[in-house]
Amino acid sequence: MYNLATSLERNATFRGSNTALIFHDETISYRQLNTMVNQVANQLVKLGIKPDDKVAISCPNTPAFVIGYYAIQKVGAITVPLNVMLKGPEVAYHLDDSDAVAVISFQGNNAMPCGEYCYEGYSQTDSCLHYILIESEGEDIALPEDAHRFSQWLQSTETAFDAVYRTAEDTCVILYTSGTTGRAKGAELSQSNMLCNAQACQALTNQKGTDVSIAILPLFHTFGQSLIMNTSILTASALVLIPRFVPKTVLQQMHKHKVTHLAGVPTMFIGLLAFAEKHGGDYLKEIADNLKVAISGGASMPVEILKQFEAKLNVPVIEGYGLSESSPVAAFNHLEYKRKPGSIGQPLPGVTMKVVDSDGNDVAQGKEGELLIRGHNVMKGYYRKPEETAKTIVNGWLHTGDIVRFDEDGYVFVVDRLKEVIIRGGYNIYPRDIEETFMTHPDVHLVAVIGVPHKTYGEEVKAFIVPKENSTTNSKAFVAWGRERLADFKYPRQVEVVSELPMTATGKILKRLLK
Numbered sequence: 001m002y003n004l005a006t007s008l009e010r011n012a013t014f015r016g017s018n019t020a021l022i023f024h025d026e027t028i029s030y031r032q033l034n035t036m037v038n039q040v041a042n043q044l045v046k047l048g049i050k051p052d053d054k055v056a057i058s059c060p061n062t063p064a065f066v067i068g069y070y071a072i073q074k075v076g077a078i079t080v081p082l083n084v085m086l087k088g089p090e091v092a093y094h095l096d097d098s099d100a101v102a103v104i105s106f107q108g109n110n111a112m113p114c115g116e117y118c119y120e121g122y123s124q125t126d127s128c129l130h131y132i133l134i135e136s137e138g139e140d141i142a143l144p145e146d147a148h149r150f151s152q153w154l155q156s157t158e159t160a161f162d163a164v165y166r167t168a169e170d171t172c173v174i175l176y177t178s179g180t181t182g183r184a185k186g187a188e189l190s191q192s193n194m195l196c197n198a199q200a201c202q203a204l205t206n207q208k209g210t211d212v213s214i215a216i217l218p219l220f221h222t223f224g225q226s227l228i229m230n231t232s233i234l235t236a237s238a239l240v241l242i243p244r245f246v247p248k249t250v251l252q253q254m255h256k257h258k259v260t261h262l263a264g265v266p267t268m269f270i271g272l273l274a275f276a277e278k279h280g281g282d283y284l285k286e287i288a289d290n291l292k293v294a295i296s297g298g299a300s301m302p303v304e305i306l307k308q309f310e311a312k313l314n315v316p317v318i319e320g321y322g323l324s325e326s327s328p329v330a331a332f333n334h335l336e337y338k339r340k341p342g343s344i345g346q347p348l349p350g351v352t353m354k355v356v357d358s359d360g361n362d363v364a365q366g367k368e369g370e371l372l373i374r375g376h377n378v379m380k381g382y383y384r385k386p387e388e389t390a391k392t393i394v395n396g397w398l399h400t401g402d403i404v405r406f407d408e409d410g411y412v413f414v415v416d417r418l419k420e421v422i423i424r425g426g427y428n429i430y431p432r433d434i435e436e437t438f439m440t441h442p443d444v445h446l447v448a449v450i451g452v453p454h455k456t457y458g459e460e461v462k463a464f465i466v467p468k469e470n471s472t473t474n475s476k477a478f479v480a481w482g483r484e485r486l487a488d489f490k491y492p493r494q495v496e497v498v499s500e501l502p503m504t505a506t507g508k509i510l511k512r513l514l515k
Helices: 006-014 030-046 063-074 088-098 114-123 191-205 222-235 247-256 266-279 282-288 303-313 386-392 431-438 475-485
Strands: 019-023 026-029 054-058 078-081 100-106 130-134 147-149 171-176 186-190 212-215 238-241 261-264 293-296 317-322 329-332 351-356 369-375 397-406 412-417 422-424 427-429 444-454 458-467 494-497
Touching: 006 030, 006 222, 019 030, 019 063, 026 030, 030 063, 054 063, 054 088, 063 078, 063 100, 063 222, 063 238, 088 100, 088 114, 088 171, 088 186, 100 114, 114 130, 171 191, 171 222, 186 191, 191 222, 191 293, 191 317, 191 329, 212 222, 212 247, 212 261, 222 238, 222 261, 247 266, 247 282, 261 266, 266 282, 266 293, 266 303, 266 444, 282 303, 293 303, 303 317, 329 351, 351 397, 386 397, 412 431, 422 444, 422 458, 427 431, 431 444, 431 458, 431 475, 458 475, 475 494
Parallel strands: 019 238, 054 078, 054 100, 078 171, 100 130, 130 147, 212 238, 261 293, 293 317, 458 494
Antiparallel strands: 019 026, 171 186, 317 329, 351 369, 369 397, 397 412, 422 427, 444 458
C-alpha cells in the first residue's frame, strides 16, 4: 500500500492528539485533520472522481491546501498543484495539459485574485468538469451556478474514508516545472517517488514528532511539498503555515511556536537577515534557542549568506539540491557528516550521480560537466510529452542541465546552469561565480548575471544589482569594483542598478525576463 495518505491515517489513529497544523490562532490535531480530509474525499467521490483522475488545486499555505491535497490522494486521484500566481490563460493551459477533471481554488483577494483567475481558466477548459471554491475567511460571496463550496464540504457528517489502494508506480502528483527557462512541463511523480523522498528528508533533518516546522515555501511547489508538508505528516510533527513570506511575520511565528526546522530558498534567508539587521538582532536571538536546523535549496546559496546565518543563529545550514523531476531532493549535506559551504553535499542513499561531458563521456574528478541522476527519486516522465521525456531521461539517467564537479570526498559543487553559461569571445563564463563575488560587496542585496548580445565577442556579461537600503554606489563604481576582483574576460562591463528582480513564487530569479 503506497498511498501517501496512509501516513495521515496512521497518525490519526496512534498520535491523534498531536498538533498537525498551526494557522494564525487555529490549531488542528492529526485526528481533526484526518476527519476533514475524509469529509472532502467523500464529496470528491460524489462528484464522480475516480482513481487516476487528475484534480488540480490552487491555494496558498492554508489548512485548505493540506486538506485538499490529501483528500485527492485518499480517493486515489492524482494531485496537480497550481501556482497561485497563474493568470486565467495559464490556468487553462495547466488544466488542459494535465487532463484535470476538477479544480479546487482559493478565493483570494484583490491583491491575489486566484479564485477569479482559476474560474476563468476552468471556464476555458472543456475537459475540466468541476470547480470547487475555498472561500476567504469572513466573506460570503455568490458562487457561479456550477461551483461547489469547500466550506460546505467540511460540514458534512460523512467523516469516514479509507485511503484507496495504490501501487508504488501509480502516479501521485503532476508537478509543473517553474518555467524559469521556458513553458512549464508536468513532471509525473509516483507514489514511491514522493514517499521515498519524504522518508529521505526525515532522515536528513532528523525530524521527530515533537518538532515544529514552518512552511514559508509555497506548498504547491515541489520543495514545499516533500521537505516540509509530507515530511511533517510522515513524522506526525507540527507545521506552521505561512501564506505569504513576510520576514517580520516569519520571525514572530517562529518565536511564538518554537520552530525547530526552517526550510527556504536563498532569497528568503537573505530577506530574514536583512530584516533583522535593519530592525535589531533580537529577532534572530528569539528564534535561535529552539531552531535545530535550517535547510536551503531551490537555488545555490551564496557562501557569504550561509556563513552569516550560521554565525548569527548558531545553527547548521544544510544546503542541498533537487528539481521537480527528482521528487525533488537528490543530494544534501548531512548533519552527521562534514558540511562544506558552497557544496550541495552528497547523493541521497539509493541515488547515483555522475558527471559527463557534452558527448556523454564520464569526466574525471574535479572536472566540470553535466550532472546526471539515477535512482528512486527520478520521475516517471513529463506527462503527455514522450519526446521531451526521451531527451531528459536517457537509459535511466536524468539529465539535469546543471554543470557540476565532484571533489575528492564525493561532495558535489554546482557551477551553473548549462543553459545560463555565457560564452564571451570563446571563454565559458559561469554567472554564479560572478554573483558569488558581488554578494560580498557591502552594498549588494541581490544580484543576477546574464549574457547579452555583443557584436565582437558574441556575448557580454551584464549584472543586475539590487542595492542595500541607503546605498549610494552607482553602476560605474560596481563595474570598477568587479574589475579589481575578477579576471579581465569575466567581470561585467555592464551593471544595471534595479529596485527588484523578477522572481518565481518560490524566490528563484527569473533570468529569462532580464534578457
